[in-house]
């Protein structure tokens with residue numbers, strides 16, 4: 001057996017586990033589709049680099065001409081290093097440090113997505129010190145529903161993100177009064193892993209209301225940025241490898257009433273990179289418990305924290321076994337009971353040394369990895385090199 005599904009099993013057997021494996025054909029197909037649909041719908045894409053900042057992945061995304069959405073100074077540096085033009089970089093986050101703001105001012109980024117009044121005042125002061133004007137979009141908390149895990153909803157009024165709806169008029173007044181910031185856009189981001197198009201439709205209705213509120217004051221901005229959040233199908237990584245960007249873009253195009261000459265921007269992260277990545281791990285032990293059996297892996301929450309953090313589902317496959325299917329609790333080696341990738345997971349008869357693929361790990365896998373327990377950072381491998 002040389003390959004299993006799309007995995008080069010023979011090449012895998014000589015690699016140290018655990019490792020991240022990226023199928024670049026899946027990434028290229030995703031980027032082709034995204035680029036096509038974005039052009040058709042006149043949408044500007046800024047890839048949210050926090051989903052996966054692996055330099056090879058970012059450089060491929062950059063080659064398609066997409067911009068980058070950053071949430072830290074380190075991410076701005078990574079985007080610039082990958083060759084992304086500064087004028088395609090947006091910078092969000094509730095807690096931007098002074099050095100990060102200065103870095104972004106020096107680079108000359110497209111826009112700061114500003115989340116509070118004190119932040120706006122600091123950006124104005126730091127821009128003044130440099131004798132420049134900072135382009136800003138106000139991140140507004142639209143208070144709309146996102147049907148996803150409560151840890152990854154961001155657009156409800158109890159969340160820490162953005163400027164509250166009732167404060168919008170006052171914050172706009174302040175922005176217009178500050179001499180070293182220029183109001184260029186409105187920014188929104190309602191959460192992540194959203195598959196319900198109605199949620200995006202709800203966001204668009206809210207944006208229309210806010211735009212009408214601005215229009216009553218004869219105000220308009222150059223761009224509208226709807227953020228990221230489009231979800232992926234964790235249950236069907238092969239059958240649904242490419243997210244439905246067409247449906248997503250057509251929903252927002254249909255619902256959103258843009259002003260003349262206003263540009264539309266989005267910041268997809270997960271939907272771009274999730275399906276191209278897998279975490280490949282070796283079975284260390286199969287342990288018979290009193291009521292269940294455990295497959296104990298050499299990968300854990302240090303390499304993929306989503307199951308431990310959000311009870312997230314990832315499809316798990318034993319890519320070494322053709323044996324009869326049995327149920328296993330698939331766990332990692334970390335000293336935490338939450339270090340569990342899945343319970344009652346159907347796997348082919350599993351033995352020590354088998355390779356297991358944890359699918360749809362391309363987003364928020366490698367970037368959220370840690371060295372907890374002093375575990376080393378795993379390597380990453382790419383299909384183009386192993387084929």
Ligand SMILES: *Cc1c(COP(=O)(O)O)cnc(C)c1O
Pocket residue numbers: 048050051069071092093189191192193227228229230267268269270271
């Ligand atoms: C995380 C984040 C994104 C990307 O979200 P996805 O769900 O990965 O698409 C986009 N914009 C902002 C401001 C974010 O914080």
